[in-house]
Amino acid sequence: MKTAANAGADGRIDKGTVELRPDLLSGVSLPAAVIHEAPLAHNLAWMQRFAEAHGARLAPHGKTTMTPALFRRQLEAGAWGITLATAPQCRAAFAHGVRRLLMANQLVGQANMAMVAELIAAGAEFYCVVDGVENVRQLGRFFAERGLKLAVLIELGVSGGRCGCRDAAQVEALVAAIAEQPALRLVGIEGYEGMIAGGDEIAAVRAYGERLVETVRMLHASGVLKSEAPIVTASGSKWFDLIAEAFDKAELREHYTPVLRPGCYVVHDHKLYAGAMDDVKARHPQLQGELQPALEVFAHVQSLPEPGLAIIAMGKRDIGHEPDLPLPLWLYPLVSHPAAGSTPIDVSAWRTTHIMDQHVFLDIPQDAGIAVGDVIAFGTSHPCLTFDKWRQLLLVDEALEVQDSLATCF
Template sequence: MNEATPLTSSSVLPQKGTPLAIPCKLLGDVPLPAAVIHEAPLAHNLAWMQRFAEAHGARLAPHGKTTMAPALFRRQLEAGAWGITLATASQCRAAFVHGVRRLLMANQLVGEANMGIVAELIEGGADYYCVVDSVENVGQLGPFFAARGLELQVLIELGVTGGRCGCRDAIQVEALVAAIAEQPALRLVGVEGYEGMIAGGDEVAAVRAYGERLVDTVRALHASGVLACEAPIVTASGSKWFDLIAEAFDEAELREHYTPVLRPGCYVVHDHKLYAGAMADVKARHPHLEGELQPALEVFAHVQSLPEPGLAIIALGKRDIGHEPDLPLPLRLYPLASQPEAGMVPADVTAWHTTHIMDQHVFLAIPQDTPIAVGDVIAFGTSHPCLTFDKWRQLLLVDDTLTVKEALATYF
């Protein structure tokens, strides 16, 4: 093992889950709880989704809000990603400072302070895009960027009734096109959407129809001559329906004359329930699809108390792990205290279940005859990884032996 690199000094107060040095052993050398990313499934997921996008003639711009971890952005770009998607101007700034040059902000840019951040990014060389869905916003953006002597690349967002943002119909799109044409500082370069708000009824059919609407709209705009680029962008796709959007984008004409962009974010670490179920649905729709995404994110914590038979209290809480839409999922027990002779051999505890979570405690229902002791360690899985990442200032990259190889800083 290489000589360990110290991570802290007497003048810096370390964040939770920070090892004193790297490399080190997760079990024993790291103050738990700690959020962990497993190296092998991470590498698998990066390669799998990149191959999937390319197989459908699409570019990949992973949604960075999931992790806000520049070290993961770098890995995604090195794997072949076209750019990184972000949700806010501040997130774009964090990504740009850490080397990301193509920034797709899948959100409206509102407020002069946020516009100022973006102006500085463009002046610094960023290839930046945002979305618009109202004449009012266009009227705010145009004069601001004109006064700075800058051009802003915008995409029209298409929404769904009862959903989030976006134009609901063709009349709104036409009004928006006309408003953009009156602002010399704005360049209309394509169409954007998000299918994740579609729910109820035949969701698969509705998502497919929405994908077709995106494609039809960008084609119509291109044919009318209002788009200010040779290869207009058409982009959508969260982490649930990415296969259906990829199908809509997978046409010879789009491959040759447009820039189809997929934007899933959670795929990078996947999860143990919500998106695991979505992946099963993808496999069911495409039985010949090779391989699948693998869960890479876990949170490790100590057994803190065994106050009564059938109940274990774990030193883990809402401030450490996501708990929506599902409570933390126990995966493995490392019997460091109860069976030290067992070494690091974990026991499968997926049959156990979390009953309650508080700020710093998880209530875990366990079999009454379970060989478990205070000080043992349990690895928990998550459902919807976004809500775990934002609770940590760094996550630990570990190999198959649970050796910590890198601390991945986050910038929320």
């Protein structure tokens, strides 16, 4: 962990460093992005148990955090591998000890192919997805020239969605194209249900999960899959329960490798995925426990320029603001009530009205009684867009003592 003596010695801007002491409220340069240890540990165990209960492996989407220390903890908790979105992300994960890499994306461009070739040559177990004949030909030529085998999964898409084959004819054409490339091994089916919207979304997601299963069964029966236990994989952080239902079949447990890929669960959030968790619980009232928010950003009250308005010393550079503005959670009245400064006060009724690069506008009661120098903890809606603003996040215990500094690799 960096201290005041060496923070920024290489010219970097290291926000959220421990400057004086490991006490978050008084010894850390705020704003700081903070992960609470207790809910983090709970979430790691909860999702791993959920996947295993449905006969599935877990390959958490690493793009959420790009934090190697969290990758290690996910793998130690039992994860099958780590999912990534790009070749550089895969290289970063491999450099920090991740050996099974599922790139849930098309591998496009020779520079990116070269990165992946280096990883495979170095011993990585690497998978990527394909959905077009031309990309298959490019991959086949590139990896054949280097004497390497590339494992690929066919991506199934949805109408109006993102990537992926839209119909059976496209899948058949892709299977034929892959068969013409000796350097490629077709090992399964991949999908992403997060783009399904409109109408009866639950029924549509369930139907999509069944489509994934039916397609991998059909390909396996035809003999085109070059794996003893073909992969079938999907699941973001909203509909993971419905995809798990589709995968939870005795045949898949015995003869396939079903893989779930949620990413945001590791720290969860305070609105978007909190609402999704409520929906999961409503669909499965027997489900024990739930995910808990673990990520917050702590910042000082910077100015009180007029009644009912507080300016907070953080902004778009420090916290995600889509699809919702930062959510005020707790006030720590270090200055306004120093005797009780470390005791949090619930301010979730307060409202963020505007965010700039380095400032948040907070609508507060005129009798709020806060002071410049007080600290407010904010939650987020969708954690991905907060992680990528930080070189490091601080892991804290229940007493807000900093236990570790977790570096990111964005």
